[in-house]
Amino acid sequence: MHALQVAVLCLLIALEPVNCQETARRLQPWMQGLIAVAVFLVLVAIAFVVNRYWCQEKDESMESVVTIGNKPESIVSNGHEGKYSSNVADFRSRENERAYENVIEYDEKVLTTAM
Amino acid sequence: MTWGPIGASLMSSNVGSGLFIGLAGTGAAGGLAVGGFEWNATWALLALGWIFVPVYIAAGVVTMPEYLRKRFGGQRIQIYMSVLSLILYIFTKISTDIFSGALFIQISLGWNLYLSTVVLLAVTAVYTIAGGLTAVMYTDTLQTVIMVIGALVLTFIGFEKIGWYEGLKEKYSTAIPSVTVPNTTCHLPRPDAFHMLRDPITGDIPWPGLIFGLSVLALWCWCTDQVIVQRSLSAKGVSHAKGGSVLAGYLKILPMFFIVMPGMISRALYPDDVGCVDPKICEKVCGAKVGCSNIAYPKLVMELMPIGLRGLMIAVMMAALMSSLTSIFNSSSTLFAIDIWQRVRKKASEQELMIVGRVFVLILVVISILWIPLIQTANSGQLFDYIQSITSYLAPPITALFLLAIFCKRINEPGAFWGLMFGLMVGLVRMIMEFCYQTPSCGEEDRRPGVLKDLHYLYFALILCGLTAIVIVFVSLLTPPIPEEKLVRLTWWTRYSNAPVVDLETHKHESTEINPSTGENDLGAVDPEPGHEPGAAEMPCWKKTYFWFCGMSANSTPTLTREERAAQEQKLTSIVEKPLWKTVCNVNALLLLVINVFLWGYFG
Numbered sequence: 001m002h003a004l005q006v007a008v009l010c011l012l013i014a015l016e017p018v019n020c021q022e023t024a025r026r027l028q029p030w031m032q033g034l035i036a037v038a039v040f041l042v043l044v045a046i047a048f049v050v051n052r053y054w055c056q057e058k059d060e061s062m063e064s065v066v067t068i069g070n071k072p073e074s075i076v077s078n079g080h081e082g083k084y085s086s087n088v089a090d091f092r093s094r095e096n097e098r099a100y101e102n103v104i105e106y107d108e109k110v111l112t113t114a115m
Numbered sequence: 116m117t118w119g120p121i122g123a124s125l126m127s128s129n130v131g132s133g134l135f136i137g138l139a140g141t142g143a144a145g146g147l148a149v150g151g152f153e154w155n156a157t158w159a160l161l162a163l164g165w166i167f168v169p170v171y172i173a174a175g176v177v178t179m180p181e182y183l184r185k186r187f188g189g190q191r192i193q194i195y196m197s198v199l200s201l202i203l204y205i206f207t208k209i210s211t212d213i214f215s216g217a218l219f220i221q222i223s224l225g226w227n228l229y230l231s232t233v234v235l236l237a238v239t240a241v242y243t244i245a246g247g248l249t250a251v252m253y254t255d256t257l258q259t260v261i262m263v264i265g266a267l268v269l270t271f272i273g274f275e276k277i278g279w280y281e282g283l284k285e286k287y288s289t290a291i292p293s294v295t296v297p298n299t300t301c302h303l304p305r306p307d308a309f310h311m312l313r314d315p316i317t318g319d320i321p322w323p324g325l326i327f328g329l330s331v332l333a334l335w336c337w338c339t340d341q342v343i344v345q346r347s348l349s350a351k352g353v354s355h356a357k358g359g360s361v362l363a364g365y366l367k368i369l370p371m372f373f374i375v376m377p378g379m380i381s382r383a384l385y386p387d388d389v390g391c392v393d394p395k396i397c398e399k400v401c402g403a404k405v406g407c408s409n410i411a412y413p414k415l416v417m418e419l420m421p422i423g424l425r426g427l428m429i430a431v432m433m434a435a436l437m438s439s440l441t442s443i444f445n446s447s448s449t450l451f452a453i454d455i456w457q458r459v460r461k462k463a464s465e466q467e468l469m470i471v472g473r474v475f476v477l478i479l480v481v482i483s484i485l486w487i488p489l490i491q492t493a494n495s496g497q498l499f500d501y502i503q504s505i506t507s508y509l510a511p512p513i514t515a516l517f518l519l520a521i522f523c524k525r526i527n528e529p530g531a532f533w534g535l536m537f538g539l540m541v542g543l544v545r546m547i548m549e550f551c552y553q554t555p556s557c558g559e560e561d562r563r564p565g566v567l568k569d570l571h572y573l574y575f576a577l578i579l580c581g582l583t584a585i586v587i588v589f590v591s592l593l594t595p596p597i598p599e600e601k602l603v604r605l606t607w608w609t610r611y612s613n614a615p616v617v618d619l620e621t622h623k624h625e626s627t628e629i630n631p632s633t634g635e636n637d638l639g640a641v642d643p644e645p646g647h648e649p650g651a652a653e654m655p656c657w658k659k660t661y662f663w664f665c666g667m668s669a670n671s672t673p674t675l676t677r678e679e680r681a682a683q684e685q686k687l688t689s690i691v692e693k694p695l696w697k698t699v700c701n702v703n704a705l706l707l708l709v710i711n712v713f714l715w716g717y718f719g
Contacts, residue, residue, distance in 0.1 A: 029717045036716030037709055044705070 116252060116349045122362025124255035124346045124442070125160070127262060129336070130370060131439025132432050133211035135266075136218060137499030138370060139378030139412035143389050146287075146308025146379065147718055148320040149499065150371035152329060157364040157711045159333035161704050164360030166607065167338040168347045170521055172356075173604040173611070175688040177348070179341050179517075180454040186520050186605045187528040187597070190458060195535060196513070197454040200341055201447055201479075203509055207502050208342075208443050209483035215498065216436035217487075222413040223429060229484070236480055239437045239444070248349060251441045258434035259366070265431030266373035272419050273380040283376065284309055286383040293386075294393045302392045304382070312719040324573025331580045332503065332573075335510040339517040342446040354696040361703045368714065374412070381411040389414060405554065409498050447479055448472030507576035508546040512538025515583040521607050523588075524599075530591030538583035545575060610690060 027035075116124075141149040176182040180196040213232055220231040277283050287304055295302040307313050312322040337343050350356035382389045389411045391397045394404040401407040416428045452472035457463055463471075512535050519526045545567075552563040561568060603614045 032719060033713040033716035036719075037713045040709065040712040 116346075116355070116359075117351060118355045118358030118362060120252045120256045121346055121350055121355065121359025122366065123259040124252045124438075125343060125359060125363035126366040127255045127259040127435065127438035128342055128346060128442035129156075129367075129439070130262065130435055131208070131212040132215040132219060132436040133208070133439070133498065133502065134370070135374055135412055135432060135435055136215035136409055137211070137502060138374045139381065139415075140408040140410075141499040142375035142378030143382035143411035144406065144408040145319050146305050146310075147371070147375060148307075148311045148313055148318075148325065150375040150718075151311050151320070151325045151715075152499075152503070153367050153370045153375075154711055154714060155325070155329045155333050156337060156367045157707060158330065159337035160360045160364045160367070161708070162334065163338045163344070163347060164357040164700075165704070167344070167517075167521065168350075168356045168360075169353055169690045170605070170607055170610050171344065171348060172353060173688055173690050175604075175684060177345075178450055178453050179339055179344060180450065182605075183516075183520065183531070186602070187526075187531050188601075189528045189532075192528065192532055192535065193454055194458060195532075197450050199509065199513070199539075200450060203506070204342075204443055204447055205479065205483055205486060207505050209440065209479065210486040210489075211498060211502055212436055212439050212443075213483055214487050216432060218409065219413050219416075219432045220429070222410060223417055223425065228487075232484060232487075235433065235436060236440075239440050240476065240480070248345070248445055251438075251445050252346065252349065255438045255442070258438040261434045262431050262438075263366070263369060263373070265427050265434075266377075267369075268424060269416065269420060269428060270373040270377055273377045273415060276419060277380050277383060283380060283383060287379050290383045290386040290390055292390050292392060292396075294391070294396055296392050299392070302390065304390075308379070310719060311715065321571055321573065324571050324577070328507070328571075328573030328575075328577040331511050331514050331576045332506055334518070335506070335514045339513055341450055342442050345446050345449065346442070352692065353690045354692045354700055357700040357704070358696075361700065361707055364704075364707045364711075368710065371714075377415055378408075378411040381415040382408070385414055385418070444476045444479065448476050451475045504549065504572040505546065507572045508542040508549075508579075509539070511576045511580035512542070512583040515580045515587060519584060519587055524602055524606055524608065525596055526587060526591045527594055527597050529594045530587045530589075533590045534583050534587030537586045538579060541579055541582065604688065 138149055138153070171182060174182055174185055176185060178197075179200075180193040183196055184190070184193040213236070216235055217228045217232045220226050220235075221228050224231075274280070274283070277286055287308060288306075290304055292302055305319070307318065312325070313320055315321040315323050347356045347359060350359060387396075388400050389407060391400055391407050397407050398404050401410050403409070416425060420428055449472065452468045452475070456468065456471050460467075515538070516531055516535060520531070548564070548567055552567060555561045555563075600614065602609050603612050604610055
């Protein structure tokens with residue numbers, strides 16, 4: 001009985017704000033504007049990400065795949081300064097564990113060839 | 116041209132006196148939604164700068180029909196496009212601008228309509244003929260400044276009189292004329308007058324039409340029409356073209372505030388004149404039985420502005436009128452001289468082309484004046500409606516064609532031609548029906564057929580565009596495609612390619628094209644090269660003056676070697692940009708779009 005009373009009370013409290021909702025449903029104009037801007041920016045962000053992903057995928061398929069096999073030795077390269085901080089382990093060759101490949105990197109305008 | 120004059124010229128070529136009268140009138144009659152026509156233009160302007168202009172520059176074209184000729188080959192599309200564009204200019208741009216300018220003078224100064232027309236045109240013609248494109252664009256910049264300042268002054272005075280935006284809302288909703296037609300509701304202002312997005316079926320400007328249908332028309336007007344594109348093509352580089360587009364986009368935000376809202380203020384302050392519904396009263400007030408909303412703007416100027424500022428407003432209107440007219444005349448003469456006359460007389464010299472172009476402008480003016488009486492009574496007396504509905508019957512096939520030409524490599528000449536013919540037939544049917552059945556005035560029974568009454572012209576534009584696209588694709592798939600090597604630098608996908616250009620026509624035309632483009636100003640988008648060799652023969656005095664007045668070089672252009680010509684052409688058609696400016700343009704464009712979206716949301 002007590003629980004039923006509490007339930008009815010809760011229901012009445014929930015129903016009460018219906019009157020106020022009528023006036024609050026009409027959004028302020030500037031609020032409408034801000035929501036529109038937010039939606040638009042989200043769409044732009046999605047388009048940007050899709051564009052990046054789609055273009056990057058095209059680039060990736062052009063790079064030749066180098067070894068990513070297991071690494072029995074840990075090798076430290078001479079230096080990690082500047083842009084050439086790639087791990088020497090990336091240059092491992094498939095043929096011999098002590099041999100290293102020359103990586104062909106397609107870096108926009110600069111084209112380095114194998115030999 | 117740098118981005119400043121380009122942006123200003125884009126804005127003022129488009130905002131003519133027709134827009135002042137028409138936008139204000141439709142705003143007075145229907146409320147804010149007509150401002151959406153202006154705000155929609157931003158998206159089309161950005162499409163122009165980012166998508167269309169790079170392709171046009173890469174293709175190395177001067178006119179739009181020329182682009183179609185290079186893209187598809189053959190002559191019929193080029194000639195058809197030129198003729199159709201010229202007809203559209205006469206119907207929708209020249210006559211409406213002349214009519215509005217003359218109406219304004221008539222109401223503010225009391226002169227005879229045709230006298231004021233002749234005076235206006237005489238002044239305009241002089242500096243168009245003398246100066247060509249460069250003169251037009253620099254005067255456009257000045258005229259934009261005058262236009263914006265003058266209109267803003269009127270806006271502030273008007274808002275102050277009516278109690279700012281809240282006052283406008285209140286007074287507009289209660290602006291009812293004292294004499295009404297019994298048992299009708301047409302004297303009441305629309306309940307959704309302050310909303311831009313209106314009911315898709317019963318609204319006078321339904322929101323799907325305003326967003327999608329209008330985009331079709333906007334793409335035609337801003338991206339494929341000679342008047343506007345010619346301004347962008349005169350840019351120093353692609354970045355300047357993009358910057359010009361962004362500036363024009365910002366400027367196009369203003370007409371809502373300084374044209375549409377003053378139109379509504381005018382109706383709120385003078386409901387008996389601007390909002391009249393009784394045919395007898397309307398005829399007495401403005402000479403048209405259907406309605407007098409067209410006089411909204413001139414009426415406001417006459418009543419509110421003190422005498423000195425009234426003169427400023429007349430200067431504003433004349434600035435708007437002249438800037439649009441000069442741009443249209445300039446582009447029309449280019450179109451006629453290069454696309455029609457040069458087809459007919461292949462060996463025409465530069466001098467002959469120049470004369471022909473300028474004589475043609477005179478003919479255009481005469482035809483447009485003769486068309487004015489028809490405009491006065493068309494489309495329930497709402498000028499803006501008239502312009503937009505004619506455009507929506509004739510322009511959508513062109514939009515479909517250009518979009519497909521740029522983005523789809525499979526489209527070929529038969530597809531393009533038959534699609535255009537099909538679109539023209541359908542559009543003409545609707546247009547003839549529209550002219551046959553008069554719009555009923557207030558209280559009259561609406562006896563028009565359903566397809567005319569219920570299908571809004573914006574929806575019709577969208578449907579026509581879609582149907583034309585389907586026909587183009589269908590016919591193209593049935594006929595052999597254009598080989599890849601002939602599409603170098605002519606589509607979006609091939610715009611950067613550096614393969615040798617194989618012209619679809621004979622190479623004879625290659626040489627005749629380079630001459631006009633390095634010749635005088637208004638036939639080409641490129642300024643003539645400085646420093647000609649001074650080795651010409653002596654000419655009589657009158658001939659030198661004549662050449663100087665018309666902007667032609669007295670000495671013959673130096674003949675370039677093949678390598679020099681190729682190098683020059685490569686420089687002209689390069690669309691490589693500096694990365695810094697590219698980013699600046701992109702950021703600005705994004706900012707412009709954000710502001711645009713916010714305004715749509717605020718007033719929606």
